[in-house]
Amino acid sequence: MTCPSTSRAATAWSTTTPRHLHSILLLATMASPDAEEEWAAVERRGAHLVTATAAGEEIPFIIHGFNTYWLMSFAADDATRPRVTAAIAEAAAAGLNVCRTWAFADGGYRALQTAPFCYDEEVFQALDFVVSEARRHKMRLILSLCNNWEDYGGKAQYVRWGNEAAGLDLTSDDEFFSDPTIKSYYKAFVEAVLTRINTITNVAYKDDPTILAWELINEPRCSSDPSGDTLQTWIEEMASYVKSIDPVHLLEIGVEGFYGPSTPELLGINPDDYSGNAGTDFIRNHQAMGIDLASVHIYSDTWLPDSKEENHLEFVNSWMQQHIDDAANLLGMPIMIGEFGLSLKDGKFDSGFRETFMETVYNNFLSSWEGGVIGGGCLLWQLFPEGAEHMDDGYAVFIAKSPATLNVLENHSRRLDS
Template sequence: METVFKGRARARVSLIHFFVRRFAVAVAAIFLLTDGRHAHVDLAPVEILGGADVDTLAQRPNVNGASSSEVIADEQWRMVKTRGNQFVVGDRPFYVNGFNAYWLMILAVDPSTRGKVTEVFQQAAAVGLTVCRTWAFNDGGWRALQKSPSVYDEDVFKALDFVASEARKYRIKLILSLINNWDGYGGKAQYVKWARDDGGLNFTSDDDFFSDQTVKGYFKNHVKNMLTRVNTYTSVMYKDDPTILAWELMNEPRCTSDPTGNKLQEWIQEMAFHVKSIDPDHLVEVGAEGFYGPSSPARLPANPNTYAGQVGTDFIRNHRVLGVDFASVHIYPDTWMSGATLEAQLQFVASWMEAHIADAEGTLGGMPVVFTEFGASTKARKSGGFNATTRDQLIQAVYGQLLDSTRRGGAGAGALLWQVFPEGTDYMDDGYGVVLPRAAATARIMSTHSKELAVFNSRCAWSCRWGCRREQQSEDVDDDMPFVSRMNLA
């Protein structure tokens, strides 16, 4: 999307400009009030932001055709903050359309596959995606970032540096997850193993990760080493880099040994404080799946099944922690509701999202909520399984719920598809992968949603591009008013 502010707005507006501005705002308001769900997206050749079709995705050097060497001016590449239940960059709203690509660091280590990182950023930027969530960990094992506690492979760390550098070139912000709940890429089990091997300590389960002082010390050191790392490509310390949108404490934390949730809650409190003590400028999120727990019994029926309320997580309680800036939720109807009909799964998606958006706005006192993983496998061979067409219906359903929230200035701040791959990486696909150049209908849906969000994100563009002064606007509009409402007053 073309940068709007290329110079200061003139102090006064001519009469012609006044009427032009009013006409443009009226047109925008009509568009914004129109139902933007994609239930009837036509199958014309996909239109990519900037005018490219799907066949050019693999060759596109950058969004809007810009060279990857064109770096955004520092004053325009700023930290994402929260204001009430919305993300903001400066004084502009920042609604998110994004994706997951957990593998970026691993492929960036090898020069023969490093180009895949650039390729996926090119393709994502071409359909307007602005946020990528990826792993900032690989503990023990193959191509480990952290080979043992606080012992790092510099080549792997440089690979993560490269990922951050490339993301900036393509105007994509990163959510960096700091550890895995699961065994993949080491996870909490590797930390417990390190402590057991080093000290002969007697652990009862991998959930001791959340309470053992030695293990927590290992993790705190990793957090410090990550946040204070100086990027070898940009010379910017990670904690000062606006390319990073947020730190995620853990991917999908669970503590099944303590269904009360007390053990995990204490860990979240301790680690959120630890991250903020080192880096008070970046946002922090838990990484939770969004399951309701004992603190909100009235919400337990909203969970996809009974077991979800017994895994030691608690959406409401976990997100009341000081230092947690926005809520995270995942959406996997295909695995959570295996065997259910497509209609039942889509109904669940709607109610699941509505419940969490409402709680973010109300019970949690007003904070953004991001659906940091959502998707469906097209490889599952079971009743109710998804194919490419029905998966697109799921994507449309998620986007539709978010647009409903966005139009009223609600807490639904965005969603990140699990997951996007470039060409030639089919060997990594778990069934959830989308290769944009080969998925024309999906790319079109994502591009359309990006355009719709871009209208909201360019609130200042509509009010300033016609020559008005931002200072005049700030005098007339209450800063606490939701951005969408303010837009209608412009």
């Protein structure tokens, strides 16, 4: 098969990058750690995460992170590549230590996977850059390997490839989870990413401690099978496959945390009736062999129909506490709030409440961690540098423009370090 390639525009960034970013990038270059410095991987110890110091002392590792999903696509263009460094450097300066980002782009513009088994080397080198910049700034990465949604291709693109390239007759995107041909496409892509040798660091991804964890798929749902059996079988198969290639790195699923049929007594914790029929099952999903982190998302602003602030905070408290208890007592694994945020797009909430919302999430996690109950951490959706305003979906936090929000992030950093 001939694999198509894409080209990159080469544009001088100095004329398009805000002055603020020039300062950030200069400081980042001066303060960056030695890329060859020894850096231990993060490991799981029951319901906690640990890493090791240069002297070999084992210490707790707490995730204080953020999402910036577009890093690879920005790194693939010379004109936008500096935003990648700026995003990582600004977050590191605020004390954040983990970034979750997409390691996929399936079909379409600037695709990493241009067709089944075909990968664009230039875009792969862009991902190499993201990983190397993260390492330079002591920022761990969670790399997501696919999308439930159509953005950046996702499971819908896999199904289209199956119909167009393999002559399949698939009628639902959910067949991504069950069709053998589609699963072979996904496995091939996983292998290509995990065994990739970084052209900048010369380290295989599967051997790089910069990568904190792999994520099977962002927010998987399989509503065509509300029993959850289809998705569960897929999770078990793919978790085993990932671990067969890379038994070292942590692995998480990427689910939103909806309770399902295995725990009918907890269905009332879900934000609505649909959530319990989405084909996901928080407890059962995380009992699959090879899964190391319990994944939960929090979007009360879209899940709850009203805009009463106290209702949203009450939901956050109950949603988090139930999942923390279950992760600690039933699953015995750390919990990761993989996405949480509040949109300012429609004016329903203001930045002041967003900061209160963030503090509520952080306080809930910290109270459990400080009590020795559970480890893991939280990842804000989402952190942007200046110059990426056009990507704002309403949730973007621009550190340079949000001093009060920066203060929340830095306060959480200080509490974790105390």
